[in-house]
Amino acid sequence: MLARMRHLFVLVLAACCPPPAAKAPEVVKVVAVPTPADAAVPAVPPGPPIARRDATIDHLFNLEVADPYRWMEGLDNADFKTWLRAQGDYAAAELAKPPGRAKLHARIRELGLDVSAVWGLQIANGRTIYSILPANAQLGKLATRDGGVERILIDPEKLGTAEHHASLNAYTLSPDGTSISYVISMGGGEAGELHVMSVATGKDLADVIERIWGEGAGAWLPDSKGFFYTQNVPQPAGVDPMTGKIVRLHRLGQPAAKDITILGREPDATFKLAPEEWPGAWIVPGTSWVLVSVGGAHADQRIAVAKLSELDLAGTSKTPWRVVSGYADGIDWVYPHGDRLYLETFKDAPNRKLVSVPLAKPDLSKARLEIAEAPDASMAGLVAAKDGIYVVHNVDGRAKVSRWPWQGKLQPIALPMDGWAHDLATDDLRDGVTLQLEDWLHPGRYFAYDPARKQLVATGLASTSGAVSDKVVADEVLVPAEGGAKVPLTILHLANLALDGSHPTIVNGYGAYGSSQTPGFVATRLAWLERGGVIAVAHVRGGGEKGRTWQDGGSREHKMTGIRDVIACSEYLIATKYTSASKLALEGGSAGGILMGRAMTERPDLFAAVHLAAGMVNPLRILAAENGANQKSELGDPETEGGYKSILEMDPYQHVKANTPYPAVLFTVGLNDHRVAPWMTGKMAARLLASTASGKPILVRVESDAGHGIGSTRDQGYAERADVWSFLLAAFGEPDFAAR
Numbered sequence: 001m002l003a004r005m006r007h008l009f010v011l012v013l014a015a016c017c018p019p020p021a022a023k024a025p026e027v028v029k030v031v032a033v034p035t036p037a038d039a040a041v042p043a044v045p046p047g048p049p050i051a052r053r054d055a056t057i058d059h060l061f062n063l064e065v066a067d068p069y070r071w072m073e074g075l076d077n078a079d080f081k082t083w084l085r086a087q088g089d090y091a092a093a094e095l096a097k098p099p100g101r102a103k104l105h106a107r108i109r110e111l112g113l114d115v116s117a118v119w120g121l122q123i124a125n126g127r128t129i130y131s132i133l134p135a136n137a138q139l140g141k142l143a144t145r146d147g148g149v150e151r152i153l154i155d156p157e158k159l160g161t162a163e164h165h166a167s168l169n170a171y172t173l174s175p176d177g178t179s180i181s182y183v184i185s186m187g188g189g190e191a192g193e194l195h196v197m198s199v200a201t202g203k204d205l206a207d208v209i210e211r212i213w214g215e216g217a218g219a220w221l222p223d224s225k226g227f228f229y230t231q232n233v234p235q236p237a238g239v240d241p242m243t244g245k246i247v248r249l250h251r252l253g254q255p256a257a258k259d260i261t262i263l264g265r266e267p268d269a270t271f272k273l274a275p276e277e278w279p280g281a282w283i284v285p286g287t288s289w290v291l292v293s294v295g296g297a298h299a300d301q302r303i304a305v306a307k308l309s310e311l312d313l314a315g316t317s318k319t320p321w322r323v324v325s326g327y328a329d330g331i332d333w334v335y336p337h338g339d340r341l342y343l344e345t346f347k348d349a350p351n352r353k354l355v356s357v358p359l360a361k362p363d364l365s366k367a368r369l370e371i372a373e374a375p376d377a378s379m380a381g382l383v384a385a386k387d388g389i390y391v392v393h394n395v396d397g398r399a400k401v402s403r404w405p406w407q408g409k410l411q412p413i414a415l416p417m418d419g420w421a422h423d424l425a426t427d428d429l430r431d432g433v434t435l436q437l438e439d440w441l442h443p444g445r446y447f448a449y450d451p452a453r454k455q456l457v458a459t460g461l462a463s464t465s466g467a468v469s470d471k472v473v474a475d476e477v478l479v480p481a482e483g484g485a486k487v488p489l490t491i492l493h494l495a496n497l498a499l500d501g502s503h504p505t506i507v508n509g510y511g512a513y514g515s516s517q518t519p520g521f522v523a524t525r526l527a528w529l530e531r532g533g534v535i536a537v538a539h540v541r542g543g544g545e546k547g548r549t550w551q552d553g554g555s556r557e558h559k560m561t562g563i564r565d566v567i568a569c570s571e572y573l574i575a576t577k578y579t580s581a582s583k584l585a586l587e588g589g590s591a592g593g594i595l596m597g598r599a600m601t602e603r604p605d606l607f608a609a610v611h612l613a614a615g616m617v618n619p620l621r622i623l624a625a626e627n628g629a630n631q632k633s634e635l636g637d638p639e640t641e642g643g644y645k646s647i648l649e650m651d652p653y654q655h656v657k658a659n660t661p662y663p664a665v666l667f668t669v670g671l672n673d674h675r676v677a678p679w680m681t682g683k684m685a686a687r688l689l690a691s692t693a694s695g696k697p698i699l700v701r702v703e704s705d706a707g708h709g710i711g712s713t714r715d716q717g718y719a720e721r722a723d724v725w726s727f728l729l730a731a732f733g734e735p736d737f738a739a740r
Contacts, residue, residue, distance in 0.1 A: 048699065049086040051686035061641045065620070065648065068690075069683040073624050075241070077679065084669075084682055088702025091666075095701065095723040100736030104729075105722035107527045112718050115523045117463045120171075121434060121446060123427045127177030127199065129153070130461065131168070138713040142171055142182065144199060153202050159184060167711030169214030174224035175285045175428070179205075179252070181218030181227055188707035189672035190214035194229060196252065209256045213242070214710070218250065219282035226251040228262070228281040228290075240626055242674065243275040247292070249311070261315045263292060269317035271304045276629035283308060284384075285428045287336045289359055292321060296630035299332040299514050301325070305341065305359060324362040327633075330548075335384045337406060342370065342389065344382055350548035352379035354389070354404075371404055378547035380516065383433060385426035387451050390433040392421050394516065397476065397488055397545060401435065403451060413449060413456060417442075420518040434459065439519040440474040440492060467523035469530075471495050474519075481568040482561055485553075488539040488546075489569045490519075491578065494529055504732050505534040505579035506611075507570055511542030511562040512591035513634055514551035524721060534578050540565035540595065556636040557646040559594065566599045570606055582608050585663075585728045589613030590676055590708065591634070597652030597684065600663060609664040609696075609731035611724050614708050616676045617684040618653040620644075625677040653680070656687040661694035664731035668720055669700065672707035696731065 053068040072080040095101070113136050120131040131140045132150075142154040159166035164187035171182035178199055185192030194209040194217060211232040218227030226249060233244040247263035250256065263281060265273050271292060273279055279294045288308050295301040304321035312318040325331040330347035340356045343364075354371035357363060373379075374393060377400060381392035388405040390413075399421035402410040415421065419439030423446075426433050431451050438444035443463035447456045473495045478486035497503065506528070510517060517537050525535055539545040542554025542562035554562030566586070573579050584607050588596030593615020600610045619635050622628040635650070636643035648654055656662075665688055669681040681700065688698045701723055703716065729737040 047697075048090045048689060049083060050689060051083055051682075053686075053690065061644050063645075063648070065654065067621075069686045072679040072682045072686070073621065073677075074679070075626060080679055080682055081671075083686075084671075084678065084700065084702055087682075087685065087700040088704075091699040091701045094697065094699055095727060098726045098730050098737040100729065100734070101722055101726040103736075104527060104726060105718065108524045108718045108721050108725075109715070111465075111467045111526055112524045112714060114467065115443070115463065115465045118444070118446070118461050119423055119436070119463075121423060121425045121436070121461070122171075122173045123425050123430075123434060124173045124175050125177035125427070125429075127173060129171070129173050129180065129199075133714070135464075138715060139165065139167060139711075142168060142180070151202070153180065153197060153199065154182060156184065161186070163187075164705055165711075165713055169711060170217040172217045172220060172227070173199075174220045174227075175222055176224040179220075179224060181220070181229075183212050183214050183217050185214050185711060187672045187705050188670055188703075188711045190674055190707055190710060191232065194218060205252065207250065207252060207254075207256070209250065209259075213245075216280065219280065222283060222285040222287075226254075228283075230278065230280050240628065242626060243629075245273075245278055247279050247281045249313075260313055261317065262290075262311055262313075262319060264317050266317040270319060271317075271321040271323065277302075278630070284336055286386075289336045289341075291334060291336065293334070296633070297513060298327075298630075298633040299346075300327045300330050300633075301332060301334075302327060303331055303334055303343070305336070305362060322362055324357070325364060329364055333382050335382075335389070337384065342384070343367070344379060346548040349373035351375070351377065352547070354379075354382070354391075370407070371410065378544065380518075380544070381422070381424060383424040383426050384428065385431055385433055386429055387431035390424060390426070390435075390449075392424070394518070394545065397490070397519065397539070399437075399518075403433075403449070405451075413454075416447070416456065420520065422518070438463075438521050440490065440521065441472055442468055443521045443523070463521070465521070465523040467526045469526060472526070472529055477572070479565075479569050479572045481565050485541065485565070487541070487565045487569060489572065490517075490537040490539070491573070492525065492529060492535045492537075493578070494532065497532070497534070497578075499577040501574070501577040501580040502583065503532050503534045503579050504528070504583050504585075504729060504734065505536060505573055506585050506587050506728065507536045507538055507566065507573070508587045508592075509538040509540050509562075509566050509569075509595050510588065510590075510592040511538075511540040511554050511565070511595045514542075514544035514548070516544040524718070528725060534573070536569065536573060536578075538566050538569040540569070542595070555634055557642065559635070559646065559650040560598070563595055563598045563602060563650070566595055567603050567606065570599075570603075574606075581606055583732045585609040585611065585731070587611040587613075587724075589615060591616050593617045593676070593680075594619055594635075594650055594652065598650055598655065600665070601652050601655035601657075604660060604662045607663045609666070609728045611666050611668070611728065612681070612684070613668045614670065614673055614676050614678075614681070615652075615667070615684070616680060618651060618680040620647050620651045620654060621680070622647075625680065626674055653684045653687055656684070656691050658691045659693045660691060662688055662692040662696065662698075663694070664696035664727065665698050666724060666727045667698075667700045668703070668724065670703045670705075670707045670712075672705070675708040697727075699727070 056067045056070040058065045116135045117133040133140045139156045156166040169183045180197045194212045196205040196207040220227045248259040250259045292304045303324040330345045333344035342356045351373045353373040355367035377393040377395045380394040393400040401413045423436040434448045436444040445462040446459040475491040481487045540562040586596040597617045
C-alpha cells in the first residue's frame with residue numbers, strides 16, 4: 001500500500017504563493033516603448049499574430065531585466081487568451097499543410113490504438129484493481145478481476161460532457177478490498193472531485209468531496225470506514241488557488257461539510273504548515289500510528305507521527321504530533337512496523353540508505369542503520385509488506401530488486417529480464433510483492449513474488465503491442481561532459497542504421513526533481529524509428545539516475561550544468577554521425593522546458609528544431625504563476641540575490657536575443673494547465689517571434705480540452721504527436737513534409 005503513498009503528496013509540480021513578508025521587485029513600466037533586447041528586429045512578414053510589447057523592466061539586485069510581455073501574466077487574462085487562441089488558430093492551419101502528415105498520423109494511430117496497456121495495480125485483502133487501456137479505447141479505465149474474469153469498474157469515457165472529456169486521475173483500494181476512493185477531473189485540468197465506489201456493486205456511494213488535486217485520492221483508515229484526504233481551500237482573488245491545502249478526515253456516509261480538519265494552518269497548531277506545502281496523512285493497517293508527510297516539488301519531506309487515539313477530532317489542529325524530520329534530514333520514504341518507524345534518507349548517503357527509530361521517541365540522531373548505502377547503485381524505490389521491505393536499486397539504468405526481511409539482510413530477487421521494475425504493489429497484511437517489468441523495446445508485464453517459494457511468477461496481467469520489433473535496438477553510451485562526468489545517453493534506432501549523419505533525430509530530456517528517465521516502452525516511437533529516425537534520451541544531471549549527487553549537480557545554481565549536458569549529448573550524436581545539426585531536434589516538457597529551451601538559446605546553431613510542451617520557460621517569474629514557491633527547492637529563491645541571478649541564468653525567455661537565427665520552434669499548451677502557467681509559453685513564443693532572424697516558423701499549438709497532458713485522450717495525444725513530428729520533419733527538409 002505504501003508504494004501508492006510514497007509520492008502521493010510529493011508531487012512533481014506543486015502549488016505556491018510568495019511569503020507575505022517577501023520584498024517584491026521594483027518595477028518600472030512604460031507602455032509601448034521597445035526594450036533593448038527586442039530593438040531593431042527586422043520586419044516580420046504576414047504570419048502568426050504578433051504580440052504587443054511594453055517596456056516593463058525589473059530593477060533588482062543591481063540588475064535591469066526587461067520583461068516586454070509581462071502583460072500576458074495572470075490566471076484569467078482575457079487579452080492573453082485572445083492572443084493565444086489566435087496563435088492556436090494560425091498554428092492549426094500551418095500544421096495541417098505538410099502532405100506527409102496524414103499518413104504519419106494514420107501510422108501513429110495504428111501503432112498506438114493497437115496497444116492494450118495495464119498499470120497502477122493495487123492489492124488488498126485478496127482483491128486486485130488496476131488501470132487498463134484496452135486496444136482502441138480512448139481513456140484508461142479501472143478494472144478488477146472476479147474469479148479471473150476482468151470487470152470494468154470505472155469508465156471515464158462515459159463520464160464526460162459535451163464540452164470536456166473526463167479522466168481518472170487517482171484511486172485507492174480500501175484495506176478490506178470492498179471500496180475504492182477515486183478522483184475524476186474534467187478537460188485534463190487535474191483538479192476534480194473525489195468519489196467512493198462499492199467494488200461489489202460497481203456503484204458510487206453518496207460520498208462526494210470537491211476541490212481535490214488529481215494525484216491524491218483518499219488514504220483509508222484500517223477499518224475501511226473512512227479516509228484522510230487533502231483538499232484545496234478556496235483562496236481570495238489574486239492568491240494562488242493551489243495554496244493553503246489542508247488534511248481532513250471523512251467517514252463514509254457522512255456529509256463532507258462535517259469532515260474534520262486534522263491538519264491545517266492554525267497558528268497554534270503543533271505541526272505548522274507553510275502556504276505552499278502539500279500535506280498528507282495516512283495510517284498503515286495493523287498499526288495504531290497516523291503518519292503525516294509534508295512536501296511538494298522535491299523528494300525530501302517533513303514527517304510527523306501521532307497515535308490514532310490522539311487525533312484532535314474537534315478540528316482545531318491540536319493533535320500532539322511527534323515531529324520526526326525536517327527537510328534537512330533528507331527523508332523521502334517512511335513506514336511504521338511494530339514499534340519502529342523505518343525511513344529512507346539521502347542525508348550523508350547520496351545513494352540513499354534505510355534507517356529506523358522508535359515510534360514513541362523518533363530521534364533521528366539515534367537512528368539505527370538497517371540497509372547501508374550501496375556504493376555503485378542508487379536506492380530508487382521501496383515498498384513494505386508483512387514479510388519485509390522490497391527494494392529497487394538503479395544500477396546503470398537497470399533495476400535490481402531485493403527483499404529485506406524485517407531486521408535481516410538483503411536477499412536478491414532474480415528477474416526474468418533486464419529493464420526496469422516499477423509499479424510495486426503489496427498488501428500490508430500479507431507476504432510478497434507484485435511488480436511490473438519493462439524495457440525500452442518491450443511492454444510491461446506483471447510478476448508476483450512469493451517469498452516462501454522464492455519465485456517470481458507471471459500474473460497474466462500485461463501490456464501488449466504489435467509494435468514490438470526485433471529490428472529496433474537501444475544503444476546505451478556514456479557521454480563525456482563538464483567536470484569529467486559521464487552522462488548516460490540512450491539511443492533508440494533500427495538495427496541496420498548507417499552512421500552517415502543523415503538521420504532525423506530527437507533528443508529528449510527532463511533533468512529535474514531527481515526524476516529518472518528509466519526504461520519504458522512507447523509503441524508509437526516505431527513510427528519515427530521506421531523512417532530511419534533516432535530517438536535519444538539524455539539522462540542529464542538534475543535527474544536521479546545516479547543518486548542525489550547527480551540530482552543536486554543539475555539543480556538550483558547548478559541548473560546550467562544539466563543544460564550543458566544536453567549540449568554535450570547533442571554534439572556526441574553529431575560527432576558519431578547518428579545525425580547532423582540540420583537533422584537534430586530537442587524535445588522537452590514541463591520542467592524540461594527549462595532544460596531544452598535554455599539549450600536552444602545557448603546554442604541555436606546546434607539544432608534545426610525544438611518542441612517545448614507546456615514548458616516552464618520563464619522560471620524567473622515562478623512566484624507570479626499558479627505554481628511557484630514550491631519550486632524554490634529545485635530552482636532557487638528568486639527573492640534572494642543568489643537565487644535571482646541563478647534563475648535568471650537558466651531562464652530561456654530571458655535569453656532570447658534580437659536578430660538571432662533561432663531553430664524552428666513548436667510550443668504545445670493546454671488551456672486547462674494548472675501545473676505550468678500557459679502564459680509562460682505565450683511569453684516565450686512572443687519573444688521568439690519578435691526576435692528570430694532565421695525565417696523559420698515559431699508556432700503555438702493550443703489544446704482547449706487539455707491541461708498538462710495528464711488525462712488527455714489517446715487521439716488527442718496521437719494528433720499532437722503527428723503535428724510535432726510533421727513539424728520537425730518539415731524543419732529537417734524532408735520532402736514529404738514541405739508545406740504545399
